[in-house]
Amino acid sequence: MDWQRYRRHYPAAAAAAIVILLWLSLFPVRETEFVLVTQFGRPLYTVTEAGLHAKWFFQSATYFDRRLRIYNPRPSEFLTRDKKNLVIESYVAWRIQDPKRFVETVGDAVAAEMRLHDIVWSGLAAALGAHELESLVSVQPDAARAQRMLDDLTAATDRTALASYGIHVADVRIKRLNLPEQNKQSVYARMRAERERIARQYRAEGEEQALRIRAEADRQREEILSAAYKEAEKIKGEGDAESTRLYSQAYARNPRFYKLLRTLESYKKIFDDKTTAILSSDSELLKILMRGEAGVP
Amino acid sequence: MNRHGWNAKRIALAALALWLLTSVYIVPADQQAVETRFGRVVSPRVPPGIHLSMPWPIDRVHKLKVQQLQRLAVGGEISDGVLGRTEPLRAQFLTGDQNIIFLRAVVQYSVGVPAEYLFQSQDVAAVVGAAVESEMAHHIAQRSVDAVLTTEKAAIQEEVRAAAQKVLNDQRVGVLLASVNIEAAAPPPEAADAFRDVAGARADSARIVSEAQGYANDVIPKARGEAERLLEEARAYKLRKINEAYGDAARFLQVAAEYERAAQVNGRRLYVETMEQILPKIKKLLVDRNGNLDLTIVRK
Numbered sequence: 179m180d181w182q183r184y185r186r187h188y189p190a191a192a193a194a195a196i197v198i199l200l201w202l203s204l205f206p207v208r209e210t211e212f213v214l215v216t217q218f219g220r221p222l223y224t225v226t227e228a229g230l231h232a233k234w235f236f237q238s239a240t241y242f243d244r245r246l247r248i249y250n251p252r253p254s255e256f257l258t259r260d261k262k263n264l265v266i267e268s269y270v271a272w273r274i275q276d277p278k279r280f281v282e283t284v285g286d287a288v289a290a291e292m293r294l295h296d297i298v299w300s301g302l303a304a305a306l307g308a309h310e311l312e313s314l315v316s317v318q319p320d321a322a323r324a325q326r327m328l329d330d331l332t333a334a335t336d337r338t339a340l341a342s343y344g345i346h347v348a349d350v351r352i353k354r355l356n357l358p359e360q361n362k363q364s365v366y367a368r369m370r371a372e373r374e375r376i377a378r379q380y381r382a383e384g385e386e387q388a389l390r391i392r393a394e395a396d397r398q399r400e401e402i403l404s405a406a407y408k409e410a411e412k413i414k415g416e417g418d419a420e421s422t423r424l425y426s427q428a429y430a431r432n433p434r435f436y437k438l439l440r441t442l443e444s445y446k447k448i449f450d451d452k453t454t455a456i457l458s459s460d461s462e463l464l465k466i467l468m469r470g471e472a473g474v475p
Numbered sequence: 476m477n478r479h480g481w482n483a484k485r486i487a488l489a490a491l492a493l494w495l496l497t498s499v500y501i502v503p504a505d506q507q508a509v510e511t512r513f514g515r516v517v518s519p520r521v522p523p524g525i526h527l528s529m530p531w532p533i534d535r536v537h538k539l540k541v542q543q544l545q546r547l548a549v550g551g552e553i554s555d556g557v558l559g560r561t562e563p564l565r566a567q568f569l570t571g572d573q574n575i576i577f578l579r580a581v582v583q584y585s586v587g588v589p590a591e592y593l594f595q596s597q598d599v600a601a602v603v604g605a606a607v608e609s610e611m612a613h614h615i616a617q618r619s620v621d622a623v624l625t626t627e628k629a630a631i632q633e634e635v636r637a638a639a640q641k642v643l644n645d646q647r648v649g650v651l652l653a654s655v656n657i658e659a660a661a662p663p664p665e666a667a668d669a670f671r672d673v674a675g676a677r678a679d680s681a682r683i684v685s686e687a688q689g690y691a692n693d694v695i696p697k698a699r700g701e702a703e704r705l706l707e708e709a710r711a712y713k714l715r716k717i718n719e720a721y722g723d724a725a726r727f728l729q730v731a732a733e734y735e736r737a738a739q740v741n742g743r744r745l746y747v748e749t750m751e752q753i754l755p756k757i758k759k760l761l762v763d764r765n766g767n768l769d770l771t772i773v774r775k
Contacts, residue, residue, distance in 0.1 A: 207513070271602065356567055357573070366666050398695050420716065425723065455757050
């Protein structure tokens with residue numbers, strides 16, 4: 179070999195060697211990733227900070243997705259403390275926190291989800307076993323209690339998962355509560371019965387209100403009419419009193435004439451065509467008829 | 476050789492210029508951008524406009540349509556549950572009074588924090604859907620079926636939105652929930668007729684109440700009119716009575732004054748006049764003081 183012949187290529191070769199070395203030692207870490215640096219397969223340290231990082235060219239970098247993932251375990255049936263069955267569908271929001279531990283214990287997401295399933299299942303079973311159905315499903319809910327149950331479950335799951343698998347569990351939450359399929363017919367029957375009761379109640383309440391309105395209207399009518407009657411009779415009485423006063427005032431001026439007039443007036447009313455009068459020829463009227471001129475009193 | 480070198484230089488310069496051009500970028504008006512350097516976020520929120528960065532591959536620019544609303548359905552198609560089709564459980568929720576209802580909601584969300592939206596979760600839609608669904612289940616499990624179906628729908632929507640937003644903030648998903656809208660809520664078909672009957676009963680009740688109100692609205696004004704009539708009649712009666720009395724008294728006094736001038740004659744005249752009026756109408760028996768009573772007329 180004639181090394182001299184290639185001397186003028188030395189700088190280019192050196193530059194290429196440096197680029198390759200840099201290429202092997204520098205590595206970018208994105209926000210979505212953790213990098214585990216390994217040396218001949220042995221994990222050394224974890225890079226959690228995003229940006230450009232350096233390692234020895236003989237070490238290698240393994241990338242892990244650090245983003246939040248959602249895992250939906252299959253719905254399962256649980257028993258509450260008051261022995262009621264509930265079908266619960268939960269979800270777990272988790273992310274890789276400790277890649278070293280993660281790669282040593284589970285390795286990939288599918289395996290991780292299997293482990294999470296077991297932890298969450300037993301956690302849910304324990305939590306529900308300690309609570310009555312009422313604390314989850316109730317119209318007068320103890321919301322704080324249900325929240326505390328989930329918070330405790332999340333915290334416990336997180337502790338276990340982090341220590342065992344390097345997984346951070348951000349949330350374990352109940353996505354759906356349901357009654358078991360075999361209970362549903364009886365639930366529907368109960369719902370129907372409840373509705374029928376409510377319908378009857380609505381109708382009866384309407385009836386009640388309508389009756390009350392009618393009775394109230396009738397009362398008001400009586401009140402108005404009787405008050406008007408009272409007032410009207412009073413006014414009539416005033417008229418009667420005033421007219422009586424006027425009559426007596428006038429008649430008192432000449433009681434004798436009044437007596438005569440009034441008596442004659444009453445005769446007109448007393449006698450009608452059904453009356454038979456037996457008249458003595460001595461009577462004032464007939465004296466003249468009987469005796470002529472001599473009858474004039 | 477020389478000429479060839481010159482060409483190579485020109486190509487290299489052009490390449491350099493092109494490379495430097497990758498450091499200039501434009502963010503459109505409806506977008507925001509996140510700038511990363513070797514993967515690390517250096518500018519978490521770049522507003523619209525023209526901007527400079529380090530050239531590729533040092534800096535990367537991720538643009539996001541932050542204002543665009545994205546839709547996501549929670550629950551299932553009501554008809555699936557009704558017809559027993561695919562996944563009837565998806566739409567099924569349990570209310571606080573242990574009724575089963577079918578429900579479908581639509582979530583609308585937009586990007587809140589671009590850097591979190593881009594880098595914090597694998598599948599933003601899945602995270603949002605799970606959070607909203609769990610809050611929905613939670614809040615429906617605290618309400619009666621009537622509240623869910625009628626009165627408290629709006630309250631539930633807002634509560635679910637606020638609670639899910641809090642969960643998503645804690646998980647740093649970088650999403651802004653615009654609305655959670657319950658699009659459809661229905662009782663299960665097995666009990667639907669009973670639910671309809673309740674609505675019917677409510678209408679019946681309203682109808683008979685309004686009929687009663689109609690009755691009241693009819694009766695009371697009539698009574699008021701009747702009362703007014705009674706009063707007017709009484710006032711008329713009073714006036715008539717007094718006027719008549721005045722008239723009668725005046726007439727009496729005038730006649731009495733005349734009568735007094737010749738009481739004997741006038742008295743007799745009045746008596747006879749009255750008899751003239753009365754006697755034609757009545758049956759008469761004349762009896763002479765000395766004669767016998769002739770009863771033939773009576774018999775007849």
